[in-house]
Amino acid sequence: MAASASSTSLKPSAASTNGLWLSQRRPLSTTFGVTALSFRRHRDQPRRFVVLSMDAKPTILVAEKLGEAGVKLLKEFANVDCSYNLSPEELCTKISLCDALIVRSATKVSREVFESSAGRLKVVGRAGVGIDNVDLAAATEHGCLVVNAPTANTVAAAEHGIALITAMARNIAQADASVKAGKWLRSKYVGVSLVGKTLAVMGFGKVGSEVARRAKGLGMNVIAHDPYAPADRARAIGVELVSFDEAIGTADFISLHMPLTAATSKILNDETFAKMKKGVRIVNVARGGVIDEDALVKAIDAGIVAQAALDVFTEEPPAKDSKLVQNENVIATPHLGASTMEAQEGVAIEIAEAVVGALKGELASTAVNAPMVPAQVLTELKPYVALSEKLGRLAVQLVAGGSGVKTVKVTYASARAPDDLDTRLLRAMITKGLIEPISSVFVNLVNADFTAKQRGIRITEERVTLDGSPENPLELIQVQIANVESKFHSAMSDSGEIKVEGHVKDGVPHLTKVGSFEVDVSLEGSIILCRQVDQPGMIGKVGSILGEENVNVSFMTVGRIAPRKQAVMAIGVDEEPSKAALRRIGEISAVEELVYLKL
Numbered sequence: 001m002a003a004s005a006s007s008t009s010l011k012p013s014a015a016s017t018n019g020l021w022l023s024q025r026r027p028l029s030t031t032f033g034v035t036a037l038s039f040r041r042h043r044d045q046p047r048r049f050v051v052l053s054m055d056a057k058p059t060i061l062v063a064e065k066l067g068e069a070g071v072k073l074l075k076e077f078a079n080v081d082c083s084y085n086l087s088p089e090e091l092c093t094k095i096s097l098c099d100a101l102i103v104r105s106a107t108k109v110s111r112e113v114f115e116s117s118a119g120r121l122k123v124v125g126r127a128g129v130g131i132d133n134v135d136l137a138a139a140t141e142h143g144c145l146v147v148n149a150p151t152a153n154t155v156a157a158a159e160h161g162i163a164l165i166t167a168m169a170r171n172i173a174q175a176d177a178s179v180k181a182g183k184w185l186r187s188k189y190v191g192v193s194l195v196g197k198t199l200a201v202m203g204f205g206k207v208g209s210e211v212a213r214r215a216k217g218l219g220m221n222v223i224a225h226d227p228y229a230p231a232d233r234a235r236a237i238g239v240e241l242v243s244f245d246e247a248i249g250t251a252d253f254i255s256l257h258m259p260l261t262a263a264t265s266k267i268l269n270d271e272t273f274a275k276m277k278k279g280v281r282i283v284n285v286a287r288g289g290v291i292d293e294d295a296l297v298k299a300i301d302a303g304i305v306a307q308a309a310l311d312v313f314t315e316e317p318p319a320k321d322s323k324l325v326q327n328e329n330v331i332a333t334p335h336l337g338a339s340t341m342e343a344q345e346g347v348a349i350e351i352a353e354a355v356v357g358a359l360k361g362e363l364a365s366t367a368v369n370a371p372m373v374p375a376q377v378l379t380e381l382k383p384y385v386a387l388s389e390k391l392g393r394l395a396v397q398l399v400a401g402g403s404g405v406k407t408v409k410v411t412y413a414s415a416r417a418p419d420d421l422d423t424r425l426l427r428a429m430i431t432k433g434l435i436e437p438i439s440s441v442f443v444n445l446v447n448a449d450f451t452a453k454q455r456g457i458r459i460t461e462e463r464v465t466l467d468g469s470p471e472n473p474l475e476l477i478q479v480q481i482a483n484v485e486s487k488f489h490s491a492m493s494d495s496g497e498i499k500v501e502g503h504v505k506d507g508v509p510h511l512t513k514v515g516s517f518e519v520d521v522s523l524e525g526s527i528i529l530c531r532q533v534d535q536p537g538m539i540g541k542v543g544s545i546l547g548e549e550n551v552n553v554s555f556m557t558v559g560r561i562a563p564r565k566q567a568v569m570a571i572g573v574d575e576e577p578s579k580a581a582l583r584r585i586g587e588i589s590a591v592e593e594l595v596y597l598k599l
């Protein structure tokens, strides 16, 4: 099997080095033998993850107005093209020249956008919370990371919700318009009080809980419905979590704060309006699509809904003659929930940092279509991330040409509780290691599972809990490929799988087992594995052939069953040995088989 992997994984056009398109450059270090011999030559350079040098800066397209502070941050790192109000066709044309795209809620980032990018687009940044305008499935299939700015506009949206509740209760918008029209209608605009009224917060997430907190300050009785919210978080601010029907059936005010998903689409409809208390008031600062707008018009006309205050609409902007918007019991704002000076500056900085971080190869903590890994967890996992990819690379290069990889088993052994380890990151890197050396597909944390599935590779994972101190997140990772032949027979385990195993020692990934042979090899550079009859002088013979061929040996290790029996020698090399060099090693009489593996 042709092993086409190199130590870098950047594709030429992708100036980005996202996520685990991160590449590792290691200072050289040398380790000789373990089972038989053991010494090591250290150099003092620190181990670092670095971004590969790029010929050109990445290009970021900002397709909607973004706060200045964010644009400034982006410009420090990339070429920034601020082009607003692009048509879908213009966006598709521009995107092929961009590594990242930043949008708010008005731009549809459709499948066509990802297809038109021809693989260059590596990050979509949503400068806000809702990602219903981004085709996440298409992003994932194209290995494009989607990040959002989930926190900076929470207060703004909650304040807007409260503003709409109070404005609606006191007819502020209608009264203002009438005064401006020269009228003075004091009895027409008598409102309702909020104190003592029941507010149902539908969706008790960031915005919903801030709305609840503020509404309690206004003397409202607040209940909430959210199937996924923890009851203790609600209780902590004096809010009871109730069922959907109880929430809508008892509320005087209903405020919507859930995302638009298949499950929440038109969640307020003819049937659910019919269950509401007559005279209920509806506020929507979430997404227009969670309300069936025709049903809302009917519910207002039927007197079920007394008033509605809407910031968001199914279609934005809504049609000029929209019956809903024109209804005198409806007040409307043009999707202003996040539009405060403070929120926009905050969102701009939050998204700029996320996009730049992702382009630099850092794992995004606000990733929407990839595991979010908190910074401190990532720091601890980093060497295991590298180990995972390298084990995947080694394992697949041991497969004999013609046998397709379909069944992979990964075993993680750890003294920590199983819940302490999120293996998605490690699985993604093993997948990357398994697929990239044998294809032109670019695999990252985003598209790893999708790519494996598409190629019919089934990866099963097993956790083994070890006794002992849980100082390290993992003691070892083992990768086995079943139902294949190996081009290096010694890599087959007794049960017939290709097996490689490794661990992290002093922060450095090591290979510790090949088939049934124990080795101890720091995983850097590339490796020659050779099975031989254990006898004196082998290391010298192999070393001198490589020396004559000008190949620098960084380590050697010999794993053997017993003295003078079969042994597997692992030789780390800095340069790729020529075919002639490998042939000369293979011709040493004690050598039974050998393979050269790129890491």
Ligand SMILES: NC(=O)C1=CN([C@@H]2O[C@H](COP(=O)(O)OP(=O)(O)OC[C@H]3O[C@@H](n4cnc5c(N)ncnc54)[C@H](O)[C@@H]3O)[C@@H](O)[C@H]2O)C=CC1
Pocket: 129, 130, 131, 150, 153, 154, 157, 202, 203, 204, 205, 206, 207, 208, 225, 226, 227, 228, 229, 257, 258, 259, 260, 263, 264, 285, 286, 287, 311, 312, 335, 336, 337, 338, 339
């Ligand atoms: N109008 C505007 O300008 C803004 C609108 N938003 C929108 O507000 C909504 C909430 O935003 P955040 O609070 O930041 O998000 P969040 O993710 O913190 O909260 C959403 C909550 O909805 C819950 N949820 C999901 N499905 C549900 C269901 N079927 N029924 C009830 N609850 C359900 C989730 O469990 C979660 O707790 C989003 O749709 C977002 O797009 C957010 C900011 C500004």
Ligand SMILES: O=C(O)C(=O)COP(=O)(O)O
Pocket: 104, 105, 106, 127, 128, 129, 130, 131, 153, 335, 336, 337, 338, 339
């Ligand atoms: O953050 C959200 O979900 C919002 O709806 C805000 O949208 P915007 O960025 O103001 O277009």
